Amino acid sequence: MTGIDLSRRSLLPLAVGFWATTSASASTPSQPRAPWWKNSVFYEIYPRSFQDGNSDGIGDFIGMKDRLEYLAELGVDAIWVAACFDSPNVDNGYDVRDYRKIMPDFGTMADFDAFLARAKQLGIRVILDMVFNHTSDQHRWFIESRSSRNNRYRDFYHWHDGKNGAPPTNWQTQFGGSAWTLDEKTGQYYLHSFEAQQPDLNWENPEVRAELYAILKFWANKGVDGFRFDAITFIAKPEKLYDLTPEEIPARKTFADHGDRLSFYLKDMYKHVFKNTDLYSVGENWGVSRDEYARITDSRNKELSSGFRFDFQIKDNVDAWRKGTFHLSDLRAFNRDNSFDDHPGTWPVVWLEDHDYSRSVSRYGSQRPEYRDRSAKLLATMMLSLRGTPFIYQGQEIGMTNFPFKSIDQFDDVFAHNEWRLQVESGHISSQEMLVNLAATTRDNTRTPMQWNDGPNAGFSAVKPWMLVNPNFRTTNYSAESSDPRSVLSFYKKMIRTRKQFPVLIHGTYKDVSPDDSQIYAYIREDSTNRVLIALNFSDDEKTFALPEGETVKRIIASNMDRTQIQGSAMRMQPWESVVVMI
Numbered sequence: 001m002t003g004i005d006l007s008r009r010s011l012l013p014l015a016v017g018f019w020a021t022t023s024a025s026a027s028t029p030s031q032p033r034a035p036w037w038k039n040s041v042f043y044e045i046y047p048r049s050f051q052d053g054n055s056d057g058i059g060d061f062i063g064m065k066d067r068l069e070y071l072a073e074l075g076v077d078a079i080w081v082a083a084c085f086d087s088p089n090v091d092n093g094y095d096v097r098d099y100r101k102i103m104p105d106f107g108t109m110a111d112f113d114a115f116l117a118r119a120k121q122l123g124i125r126v127i128l129d130m131v132f133n134h135t136s137d138q139h140r141w142f143i144e145s146r147s148s149r150n151n152r153y154r155d156f157y158h159w160h161d162g163k164n165g166a167p168p169t170n171w172q173t174q175f176g177g178s179a180w181t182l183d184e185k186t187g188q189y190y191l192h193s194f195e196a197q198q199p200d201l202n203w204e205n206p207e208v209r210a211e212l213y214a215i216l217k218f219w220a221n222k223g224v225d226g227f228r229f230d231a232i233t234f235i236a237k238p239e240k241l242y243d244l245t246p247e248e249i250p251a252r253k254t255f256a257d258h259g260d261r262l263s264f265y266l267k268d269m270y271k272h273v274f275k276n277t278d279l280y281s282v283g284e285n286w287g288v289s290r291d292e293y294a295r296i297t298d299s300r301n302k303e304l305s306s307g308f309r310f311d312f313q314i315k316d317n318v319d320a321w322r323k324g325t326f327h328l329s330d331l332r333a334f335n336r337d338n339s340f341d342d343h344p345g346t347w348p349v350v351w352l353e354d355h356d357y358s359r360s361v362s363r364y365g366s367q368r369p370e371y372r373d374r375s376a377k378l379l380a381t382m383m384l385s386l387r388g389t390p391f392i393y394q395g396q397e398i399g400m401t402n403f404p405f406k407s408i409d410q411f412d413d414v415f416a417h418n419e420w421r422l423q424v425e426s427g428h429i430s431s432q433e434m435l436v437n438l439a440a441t442t443r444d445n446t447r448t449p450m451q452w453n454d455g456p457n458a459g460f461s462a463v464k465p466w467m468l469v470n471p472n473f474r475t476t477n478y479s480a481e482s483s484d485p486r487s488v489l490s491f492y493k494k495m496i497r498t499r500k501q502f503p504v505l506i507h508g509t510y511k512d513v514s515p516d517d518s519q520i521y522a523y524i525r526e527d528s529t530n531r532v533l534i535a536l537n538f539s540d541d542e543k544t545f546a547l548p549e550g551e552t553v554k555r556i557i558a559s560n561m562d563r564t565q566i567q568g569s570a571m572r573m574q575p576w577e578s579v580v581v582m583i
Contacts, residue, residue, distance in 0.1 A: 035280075036125070037226070037306070038347055038389060039506060040076075040077035041077050041390050041392065042078045042389060044082060045079055045394055046059075047059050047060065047082060047083075047103075048092065049394070049465075049466075050063060050064055050394055051066060051067050051452070052465070053107075056105075058465075059449075059450075060107045061112050062111055064081075065115040068122055072124060073493070074489075075497060078124060078126065078280075079119065079124055080127050080228050084106050084128065086101040088136055088138050088197070089103075089105075090136070091198060095136040095195070095197055096139065097139050098139070098140075116222065116224065125226075127228055127280055128219055129227075130215075132230070133201065134194065134199055136198065137196070137197045138197075141157075141211075146183050156201060156205060156207070156208050157191070157199050160180075160189055167179075169255075171255045172244070173194055175414065177418075179192055181196040191237070200237070209265070209268060209272075213272045213273050216269075220277070225280060227279070229281065229282070232266075233262065233283065233286055234254065235265055238257050239257075239261075254286070258287065262296070266296065267303055280306075282307055283308070285307035285309055290309075293307060299345045308351060309348070315327070315334075317357070320415070321437055322437045322441070326363065326364055332512055336512050338386075339388075341510055348389075350391070352364070358442065358443070359395075359396070359400055360396060363440075365378070365576070368540055374560060374577070377578065378560055378576050380560075382521075382578070384492075384498070384505070385505045385525065386510070395451065398451065398481050398487075401476070403439070404470075405439040410468060412444055415442075448467055448468060449461070449469050450478075451478065452477055457469055458470075459479070503527070504526065504529070505525055505532060508527040508532070509526050511524045511526070520543050530582065532580060532582055533547075533580070535579050536578045538576070542574055543572075547570065551583045552569075553581045556579060556580070558580035559577075560577060561577045563577070
């Protein structure tokens with residue numbers, strides 16, 4: 001379907017002179033054999049928006065299978081398939097009705113099996129999204145649970161009596177509003193961290209854990225290589241109910257317990273599912289501190305392989321909907337923090353986009369059109385030269401941008417509509433102010449259809465898609481960029497190859513050497529064989545970067561500006577220029 005020559009994937013030497021070529025010095029000798037996922041580059045697919053294979057306006061496994069050659073050409077090693085199980089779609093698949101059934105919108109189990117088999121033929125691993133904090137209220141377990149107080153499934157969820165005619169506590173959901181819903185039939189409240197249609201599972205019940213482990217084994221036996229665990233740090237609930245303080249309520253402070261019970265559950269899951277396997281487990285580690293993250297993902301503790309942190313992502317996303325200001329100092333601080341050089345047993349995840357956040361080039365790149373692509377390449381340089389496992393989100397590799405939303409009716413995001421009711425319809429802020437903020441922060445920005453070409457519906461579907469297509473698809477699309485050696489897509493391919501050729505960019509130590517109060521961000525990656533300097537100009541202006549004292553450039557191994565040489569001890573960097581050099 002894509003017309004890609006797969007034989008090109010095995011050509012390791014890079015064609016352009018200023019890119020690295022394979023040599024003995026490019027590899028670290030005697031590098032200890034790391035788990036497969038440490039050396040891998042991942043790619044997240046949001047199934048509904050990737051490729052429509054049966055012309056119904058919705059992405060599916062038929063379309064995903066047809067595009068696997070594209071991912072092989074890009075150079076990714078593994079795919080994370082976002083929520084794809086049978087669901088009523090209250091929250092776009094993150095309310096699962098049946099964990100052993102593919103969502104009908106996405107096809108059949110046979111379609112999934114064909115997709116997985118083709119991925120394996122191409123050497124691409126697959127991990128699936130597991131939503132184990134909660135189920136859909138249409139899941140068989142919950143239907144049974146709410147049927148009576150004596151049902152055997154009652155303890156699969158959190159049921160409590162109210163307090164003085166009100167919910168058991170004043171806990172709030174992550175989407176706003178009470179985390180408790182009254183069931184009129186049985187007269188008790190059930191707990192939900194998210195929508196009322198997403199009741200939280202009771203992990204304290206060993207029967208619940210056994211059922212969930214059986215689901216993981218079902219998919220592992222099919223041949224998947226691991227799992228991304230949605231909202232995994234929400235699964236442990238306090239042993240005793242309590243109320244939040246008045247200050248904690250507006251902040252929507254999570255009521256989840258990140259301590260001993262969470263560790264117990266994760267260790268138990270490891271023991272019953274992951275022990276003595278090479279399965280990868282990566283968590284959505286929302287709301288945990290750095291020390292808690294280090295504990296959860298430390299290989300010696302046998303809990304999770306790795307996890308997504310959100311400390312940086314929330315910096316410019318105030319109250320989860322208001323657009324704040326991006327500060328380079330925040331990014332530098334987070335990357336230094338996230339290198340975990342002080343925790344050798346902890347392995348981080350490196351990411352800028354996923355299905356829950358807006359587009360990185362619109363968020364962190366240049367707002368000037370002439371620098372948009374260059375800034376997208378700079379972000380690729382950074383992401384693919386940091387310690388950890390990088391996750392690329394679909395469309396990020398072609399520089400897809402935020403959608404120009406003009407009306408609340410254009411949003412699909414349930415959170416956006418909830419906030420509109422809370423903020424606009426209640427009279428707190430104007431509709432215009434809300435639209436400006438939502439347009440910059442909504443997760444719908446990353447859920448618009450993948451832009452494959454400049455034809456109808458961006459080549460995503462032969463019919464009207466489920467979600468609006470970004471109008472810039474005529475210039476930003478795979479087809480146009482695949483034949484352009486200077487495109488964002490071509491740069492991603494080159495940076496992925498460079499990362500694999502130089503293991504120091506994967507496993508080396510990290511040291512920030514940025515000038516004080518500068519828009520130049522620079523750091524050194526080092527191992528026993530190589531020392532590499534990465535310099536990034538995060539500005540619309542030329543900047544001069546002075547090499548650290550005593551350092552000289554041996555050669556350039558990557559550049560987003562076709563730079564071929566660096567003379568002297570100072571480098572004049574163009575706006576949004578990035579370079580990777582051996583020192």
